Each structure stands twice: as C-alpha cells, then as structure tokens.
Amino acid sequence: MIRVLLTNLARGLLAIVLTVTFVFVILRVAGDPLTMILPLEASQEQVAATRAEWGLDQPLYVQYASYVTKLLTGDFGRSNADGRPALSVVLEKTPATMVLMATGMTLALVLGIGTGMLAAFYRGSVIDRAIMGGAVLVHAMPGFLLCIFAVLLFAVQLGWLPSGGGSTPLHLIMPALVIGLSAAGVIARFVRSSALEVLGQNYIRVASIKPLPRWYLFAFHVMPNASLPLLTLVGFLLGGMIGGAAIVESVFAWPGIGRFLVTAVAKRDLATVQTIVILVSVTMVTANLVADLLYTVVDPRLRNRREA
Amino acid sequence: MSAPALALDGVRYLHPQTRSWLPWAHPRGKATGVEEVSLTVAAGTTLGLIGESGCGKSTLASLIMGDRVPQAGQIALFGTHLSQRLGQGRKALARELQLVAQDPFGSMDPRQAIGPQLVETLDVHDEGASTPERRDRALAMLVQVGLSEVTYDRLPHQLSGGQRQRAAIARALILKPKILVCDEPVSALDVSVQAQVLNLLLDLQQQMALTMVFISHDIRVVGHMSHSLAVMRAGRIVEQGAAETVLAQPRHDYTRTLSAAVPGRISRAVPKLVPQLEVVS
Amino acid sequence: MTLATAAPPWRRPGWLARQGWPAIAAMAVIALYIVVALTAPWLAPYDFAAIDLVARNAPPVGFGGTWAHPMGTDDLGRDVLSRTMISVRTSLAVALVASLVSLIIGVGLGLLSARRRGFADGAIRVAVDVNAALPFMILALSVLAFFGNNMVLFVCLLGLYGWERYTRLVRAVAMAEYQKGYVAALRRIGASERRIAFGHVLRNVLPVIIVNWTVSLPEVILLESSLSFLGLGIQPPNASLGNMVGLGRDSVVTAWWIATMPGITILILTFAVSVLGDWLRDYTDPSLSQG
Numbered sequence: 001m002i003r004v005l006l007t008n009l010a011r012g013l014l015a016i017v018l019t020v021t022f023v024f025v026i027l028r029v030a031g032d033p034l035t036m037i038l039p040l041e042a043s044q045e046q047v048a049a050t051r052a053e054w055g056l057d058q059p060l061y062v063q064y065a066s067y068v069t070k071l072l073t074g075d076f077g078r079s080n081a082d083g084r085p086a087l088s089v090v091l092e093k094t095p096a097t098m099v100l101m102a103t104g105m106t107l108a109l110v111l112g113i114g115t116g117m118l119a120a121f122y123r124g125s126v127i128d129r130a131i132m133g134g135a136v137l138v139h140a141m142p143g144f145l146l147c148i149f150a151v152l153l154f155a156v157q158l159g160w161l162p163s164g165g166g167s168t169p170l171h172l173i174m175p176a177l178v179i180g181l182s183a184a185g186v187i188a189r190f191v192r193s194s195a196l197e198v199l200g201q202n203y204i205r206v207a208s209i210k211p212l213p214r215w216y217l218f219a220f221h222v223m224p225n226a227s228l229p230l231l232t233l234v235g236f237l238l239g240g241m242i243g244g245a246a247i248v249e250s251v252f253a254w255p256g257i258g259r260f261l262v263t264a265v266a267k268r269d270l271a272t273v274q275t276i277v278i279l280v281s282v283t284m285v286t287a288n289l290v291a292d293l294l295y296t297v298v299d300p301r302l303r304n305r306r307e308a
Numbered sequence: 309m310s311a312p313a314l315a316l317d318g319v320r321y322l323h324p325q326t327r328s329w330l331p332w333a334h335p336r337g338k339a340t341g342v343e344e345v346s347l348t349v350a351a352g353t354t355l356g357l358i359g360e361s362g363c364g365k366s367t368l369a370s371l372i373m374g375d376r377v378p379q380a381g382q383i384a385l386f387g388t389h390l391s392q393r394l395g396q397g398r399k400a401l402a403r404e405l406q407l408v409a410q411d412p413f414g415s416m417d418p419r420q421a422i423g424p425q426l427v428e429t430l431d432v433h434d435e436g437a438s439t440p441e442r443r444d445r446a447l448a449m450l451v452q453v454g455l456s457e458v459t460y461d462r463l464p465h466q467l468s469g470g471q472r473q474r475a476a477i478a479r480a481l482i483l484k485p486k487i488l489v490c491d492e493p494v495s496a497l498d499v500s501v502q503a504q505v506l507n508l509l510l511d512l513q514q515q516m517a518l519t520m521v522f523i524s525h526d527i528r529v530v531g532h533m534s535h536s537l538a539v540m541r542a543g544r545i546v547e548q549g550a551a552e553t554v555l556a557q558p559r560h561d562y563t564r565t566l567s568a569a570v571p572g573r574i575s576r577a578v579p580k581l582v583p584q585l586e587v588v589s
Numbered sequence: 590m591t592l593a594t595a596a597p598p599w600r601r602p603g604w605l606a607r608q609g610w611p612a613i614a615a616m617a618v619i620a621l622y623i624v625v626a627l628t629a630p631w632l633a634p635y636d637f638a639a640i641d642l643v644a645r646n647a648p649p650v651g652f653g654g655t656w657a658h659p660m661g662t663d664d665l666g667r668d669v670l671s672r673t674m675i676s677v678r679t680s681l682a683v684a685l686v687a688s689l690v691s692l693i694i695g696v697g698l699g700l701l702s703a704r705r706r707g708f709a710d711g712a713i714r715v716a717v718d719v720n721a722a723l724p725f726m727i728l729a730l731s732v733l734a735f736f737g738n739n740m741v742l743f744v745c746l747l748g749l750y751g752w753e754r755y756t757r758l759v760r761a762v763a764m765a766e767y768q769k770g771y772v773a774a775l776r777r778i779g780a781s782e783r784r785i786a787f788g789h790v791l792r793n794v795l796p797v798i799i800v801n802w803t804v805s806l807p808e809v810i811l812l813e814s815s816l817s818f819l820g821l822g823i824q825p826p827n828a829s830l831g832n833m834v835g836l837g838r839d840s841v842v843t844a845w846w847i848a849t850m851p852g853i854t855i856l857i858l859t860f861a862v863s864v865l866g867d868w869l870r871d872y873t874d875p876s877l878s879q880g
Binding site for chain 3: 152269
C-alpha cells in the first residue's frame with residue numbers, strides 16, 4: 001500500500017511541476033513578462049532594474065530556475081490592481097471561496113445522497129423518475145442561468161435574499177445553493193446506481209432476512225456502503241465546483257478568488273492569474289491524493305492486500 | 309526427393325517465467341512450451357499432432373505460423389527458412405500458410421458480415437481485378453466449403469458453430485495457400501458436426517492439394533485425418549511415424565495410454581502412406 | 590447473383606415509434622435546433638443587429654408584449670427572438686467544431702496508446718494527470734488572460750476540453766479488441782496495422798465514442814456559453830447564447846427576458862442532447878441488444 005501512495009504522490013508532484021512549467025511557458029510566449037511583474041506606471045530605471053533582477057536577459061533554463069525559486073519563496077509577482085504581492089492578495093480572498101465551497105459541498109452531499117437514496121429506495125416509481133429527471137435537468141442547466149433564476153426568484157420576486165455581495169451569511173445562501181445543486185445532481189445519480197449495486201450484493205440479502213424495516217436497512221447498511229465510492233468522485237466534483245465558483249462568484253459578487261480571477265483575466269493581471277492557477281492545481285492534486293488515501297484507509301478490502 | 313512442405317529441426321521455445329521481485333526467489337514450476345521438436349511433413353499429406361493440453365501444441369502451431377520466433381532450431385517451408393519468408397513480409401507468407409483456429413467466433417470480426425471479410429482478404433492481396441470479381445470468388449469459396457450463398461450477408465453470431473468454422477476455413481483457404489495448420493478445429497463443435505467439418509477438410513485437401521498439420525487432443529479425430537502422426541508430450545515428440553503404424557503398434561507408453569483411452573477402432577479416412585515417404589521415428 | 594439482404598433495424602417501419610417518448614421528443618427538439626441553426630439568417634423575422642429605439646425593452650408575448658416581438662426586445666430595441674436564432678447558429682457551430690476536435694485528439698491518442706505501450710502510454714497517462722490537476726474553466730481563463738481574445742483561439746481552446754475521456758475509453762475498448770482472435774487472424778492474412786486499426790478496431794470502438802460525444806457536446810455548449818457570459822468568449826457584435834445572457838444580466842431586474850430567453854434556449858438544447866445521449870447509451874448497450 002505504501003508503494004501505491006508514493007506513486008500517487010510522485011504523480012501529483014509531477015502534475016504540479018508540469019502546471020508550473022505550462023504557466024512559465026505561456027507567460028514567456030504571451031509577451032513581455034515585465035508587464036506582469038511591474039505596475040503600468042513603472043519608471044525606466046525600475047524597468048531596467050527589474051529586468052536585471054529577474055534575469056530576463058539570461059538563457060531560458062536559467063530564467064526557469066529563477067522562476068521556480070521565486071515561486072518557492074512565495075514571490076508570485078505583483079498584482080496590477082494595487083501593486084501588492086500577488087500571493088498575499090490572492091490568499092486574502094481565499095477564505096471567502098473556501099467558505100463557499102465548504103457550504104456548497106455539504107449541501108451537495110446532503111441533497112445528493114439523500115435524493116439518490118430516495119430514488120433507489122423507491123426505485124421505478126414516480127419519485128425515482130422525478131429525482132433522476134431533476135438530476136439530468138440540473139446537469140444540463142448552465143450555471144449562470146441557475147444563478148439568474150435564483151436571483152429572480154429569491155431576490156426580486158420574494159425579496160428574501162440579497163442579490164449580491166458577501167457581507168452576511170444571508171449572502172451565502174444563494175451562491176452555495178447554486179454550486180451545491182449542480183454537484184448534488186451528479187452525486188444523486190452516482191449514489192443511486194451505487195445503492196442499486198449494493199442491493200444486489202449477497203450481504204444485503206442476508207441482512208434483509210432479519211426482521212428489520214426496509215428504511216433501517218437502507219440507512220445503516222446500504223447507505224454507508226453505497227456512499228463510499230463517492231470518494232473517487234471527489235476530484236471530479238471539486239474541479240467542477242472550482243470552475244463553477246468563477247461564474248457564481250461573479251454573478252453574486254461574492255468576494256472570493258473565482259471572481260477575482262475573472263476580473264484579473266479581463267484586466268490581464270497576469271501575476272494574479274498565474275498565482276491562482278498554481279494555487280488551484282496544488283489544491284486539486286492534494287485533494288485527489290487525500291481522497292485516494294482516505295479510500296484505501298476506509299475500505300478495509302483494499303487495506304489488507306494479503307487477503308486479496 | 310523434393311523438399312518436404314514443412315520441416316522443423318530442433319525447434320525450441322519456452323515461455324518466459326514470471327519472476328519474483330525478491331532476489332533470492334527462483335521461478336517456480338517447470339517452463340512450458342516446446343522443448344525440442346523435429347518434424348517433417350511431405351507435400352500433400354496431413355501430419356496429425358496429438359497431445360493433451362499443456363503439452364505445447366498451440367505453441368508449436370504459433371511457431372509454425374511465424375507468430376513466435378524459435379529460441380533454437382529452424383523451421384523451413386518448401387526448403388526456405390521461415391525467417392527468410394517472414395523477412396519478405398507477412399503478406400507473402402499469408403499466401404502459402406494459413407491457420408484454422410479452435411474458436412471460430414474469435415477469428416471473425418463480430419460486426420462485419422462473413423462475405424465482406426472474405427472479400428477483404430482478397431482485397432489485402434489485391435487479388436481479383438474488381439470488386440464484383442472478388443465478390444464472386446468469395447461466394448464460390450463459401451459454396452466450396454458447403455455454405456449457402458445467403459451466408460454472405462450474415463454476421464458471425466447468426467451462424468451455428470459448424471457454419472462459423474466452415475466460414476473460418478473459407479477465409480483461410482481463399483488465398484489458396486499450400487499449407488494449412490488446423491489447431492483443434494473441431495474441438496468446440498458438437499460431435500455430430502465434427503464429422504462434417506472433418507470430411508470437408510479432407511475433400512478440400514484433395515481438391516486443393518493441401519498439406520495439413522492437424523493438431524488435436526482427440527486421437528480419434530487425428531487418427532481419422534492423418535497420413536503421419538506425431539505424439540507430443542511435455543514439449544517433446546515421443547513418437548512419430550506413419551499413422552497406421554503408430555496406431556496399430558504404438559511403441560511409447562504414452563501413445564498406448566492415448567489409444568487405450570478410446571473405445572473401439574479408430575476409423576481411417578486417408579490412404580496408407582507410400583513407403584518412401586514414411587518418416588522414421 | 591443478387592442476394593436478399595436484411596435491412597438494418599432502423600430502416601424498418603415503426604422503429605421510431607418504439608423508442609419511447611423522451612427519446613422521440615429529444616430527437617424532435619434537436620432537429621428543430623438544427624433547422625434553426627441552418628436557416629437562421631432567412632428564418633429570423635428581424636436582422637439581429639437591427640436597432641429600433643422606439644420598441645426598446647418590450648416584454649415578450651403573454652407578459653404585456655405583442656406578437657411583433659414574441660420574445661421581447663433588448664435595451665437597444667433588437668428583437669430577442671431573432672438574436673436568439675442567430676446565436677443558436679453560432680453556439681452550435683462552435684460547439685460542434687470544438688467537440689469534434691476534442692474527439693479526434695482523444696480517439697487518436699487512445700488508439701495510439703492501445704497499440705504502443707511504454708513511452709507513449711506513460712506520456713498520455715501523465716497528460717491525463719495534468720488535466721485532472723487543473724479544472725478546465727481555470728485553464729481556459731488563464732489562457733484567455735495570457736493570449737487575449739480571438740475566435741480561432743477560443744474554438745481551439747474549447748477543442749481541448751474532454752479529450753481525456755475519449756482517450757481513456759478508446760484505450761480500454763481498443764486494448765480489449767486487440768486481444769480478440771480476429772485481429773490475430775487479420776495479421777496472419779497479412780493485413781496492415783493501419784487497416785486493422787481503422788477498418789476494424791475503430792468500427793468496434795465507434796459506439797462508445799458516439800455515446801461519449803453526446804455526453805460531452807452539452808458540456809462544451811455550457812462551457813462556451815459560460816465563458817461568453819463572462820465576456821471572455823465570443824465577443825459582440827457576434828451573437829452567442831452565452832454573451833446574450835451576459836449582456837442581459839444587468840437588466841435582469843427590469844427586463845428579465847433579455848437574459849432568460851437565450852438562457853432557456855441553452856437549457857432546452859443541452860437537456861435534449863443529454864436525454865438523447867442516455868437513450869443512445871441504452872440502445873447500443875450490447876448486453877441489452879439483439880443477437
């Protein structure tokens with residue numbers, strides 16, 4: 001098992017290294033890298049000094065080495081917006097997105113597992129088909145449309161929730177709901193098919209001999225076993241949510257890095273963009289590694305290879 | 309005397325054994341494959357190769373077909389070494405040497421109709437001047453193996469086992485090869501159908517002057533078809549000779565065991581070999 | 590000699606009616622969209638850029654508007670219905686091209702990695718890892734940031750979406766196919782590797798490819814419209830469903846139809862393709878089929 005984990009770790013690190021290289025390459029290809037390091041109003045001496053400092057007159061591999069060194073020491077360049085170090089600016093905005101992600105993921109899990117189980121429990125009935133139809137609909141729905149519908153319903157028509165901003169927990173509800181809903185659709189479909197698979201297994205047939213009500217069987221035998229494989233989806237779900245965060249934060253003016261990324265792209269604030277890209281890839285790789293690790297720990301079948 | 313159709317001399321091919329990661333472990337069990345085999349097959353005759361599963365017969369078949377390279381020894385077709393022939397390209401070899409395999413389903417593309425697969429064989433070799441001509445040849449071949457013309461458009465799963473095997477034979481023979489290797493061609497068929505396919509092969513041998521290598525674990529089947537017989541065990545030939553001789557007076561214990569396991573006489577369909585072509589073991 | 594050949598099942602009469610109403614409805618909707626996409630410049634009642642300040646912000650029919658503008662008008666008086674039709678054309682064209690590019694790349698790599706183990710396989714595995722490390726949206730945004738906006742770049746970028754799913758699927762199926770007896774038989778006949786790959790293996794892999802394409806096409810449509818919505822994809826004056834919603838976003842409180850009409854249009858399209866994809870997956874499932 002250790003060998004598998006080490007391999008995964010190596011692959012993850014390789015992916016990060018390649019992402020960093022990718023960013024480096026397109027930075028150089030995109031044009032004068034100085035535009036990303038200095039604010040627009042830099043003086044000639046500053047330009048010359050930075051050019052020398054960053055070694056931009058050096059051969060490419062030297063530049064690459066110094067680039068990586070700078071990254072490792074936390075120097076990601078300066079944001080165009082206010083001239084502050086890009087890393088600090090981005091890290092400032094990260095908590096807001098993390099709150100959004102956590103809430104959204106929780107909602108998605110609760111909603112997704114709940115409806116998925118319901119659909120499996122009432123398999124073949126109207127409830128099942130309605131839930132599955134809803135899941136497909138939510139998957140087909142563009143994120144931004146869902147945001148607009150939410151705003152129209154809750155903010156404009158009902159006036160319950162504010163339509164934008166990020167100051168109060170009330171502001172959190174709609175963005176988290178939108179992000180959670182799309183993930184919930186995927187989770188529901190997955191959980192349903194996983195539950196149906198579990199139902200066909202022999203150990204459930206044995207358990208159902210006991211005089212237990214069906215819902216009990218579901219809650220304590222089927223659900224835990226069916227939900228476990230969700231860990232394999234974590235990477236996919238997280239990626240989707242991060243991608244969706246860019247849109248959702250933009251529409252609801254939630255002050256996270258998703259929205260910051262979009263505005264940075266529009267303003268060609270390359271330092272910020274590069275920071276966010278690298279940060280996201282590190283997060284994704286870590287999340288995938290953790291999920292793999294958790295899965296082997298939690299699933300006793302995989303833990304003891306000898307029995308296999 | 310002209311060169312025999314097929315000659316194997318000291319051929320050896322042992323399957324690589326799985327090795328453990330630990331440096332002190334040694335591979336377990338015996339190596340399987342062909343230890344040392346020498347055979348000759350005269351043109352126009354059938355060599356029957358009997359042996360139980362695991363004795364190396366299929367490995368030998370793949371060596372003869374050129375799918376594997378022998379680790380030692382030589383294989384020659386009509387006097388030319390197989391490696392030389394392969395050097396000229398698989399296509400050239402395909403015109404001389406073909407195989408009918410045990411699993412008829414396996415040798416056909418499940419999503420293509422039988423007829424087009426035959427036509428494709430001709431197509432690969434640029435035989436026939438035009439598509440209608442190739443189609444006619446394919447149809448003729450189907451009839452020759454005893455299938456009706458309707459089979460042309462059928463998919464493999466729509467045919468019975470015996471019909472599929474006939475189709476596989478048609479495909480093998482459409483290029484009119486000189487040597488046909490049959491690796492357990494009837495083992496997967498019902499007993500009643502086996503006789504039909506065997507008789508078909510005998511007829512085709514006569515019509516096309518084929519040299520055949522007929523491999524089976526069933527001594528009755530092999531005995532029925534062959535001019536000369538070779539008995540294989542654990543990668544070696546333990547006895548070989550004219551079929552009648554081997555069957556009537558087996559010299560090796562193993563051969564005796566094989567014949568004894570079969571109740572009744574083994575019927576023979578091919579004539580006795582002419583003396584100067586007899587192979588001495 | 591003529592032979593009577595059995596017709597493939599979908600040419601036999603009554604086949605369509607037996608497929609179940611969701612699939613039929615989905616096919617009808619998609620057919621409608623294709624017709625609109627092909628004929629939009631002639632079918633649309635107004636020119637999509639025609640400004641009519643008198644009829645500004647007219648609501649759609651049923652909400653106080655008239656049949657002159659069934660879907661209402663935007664703040665420059667442009668007819669929303671006509672603009673939506675033209676946008677369908679743009680969005681469908683972009684999505685089709687991009688999804689086919691991704692298909693070709695993915696299938697090509699999949700076939701390659703099924704044949705050649707070792708280096709190519711490893712390289713492809715690494716590429717898949719990198720892909721998993723970066724959500725496509727983030728990647729797209731960063732490329733657009735670094736290279737700015739132009740149509741060709743945008744379509745190429747979209748063409749890079751989802752190739753790894755094709756590669757994974759094709760590799761798995763192709764590897765299984767290559768193990769099958771008919772490949773060995775074909776080699777023995779002397780068929781070239783190219784003939785085997787394109788003439789036989791590919792044909793057996795095709796159903797899986799098509800099903801995956803029906804799954805990824807809606808995702809590409811959503812991706813394009815999301816990026817255009819943010820103002821980073823297809824730019825005005827070109828009309829795409831996404832950028833229409835983006836432009837209508839500010840007036841969503843006062844003139845909700847400007848954003849919602851194109852939005853719902855996207856939704857119906859992607860929903861229909863998803864339903865069709867599900868049906869297709871069941872239809873081509875060998876464990877359920879004939880023979």
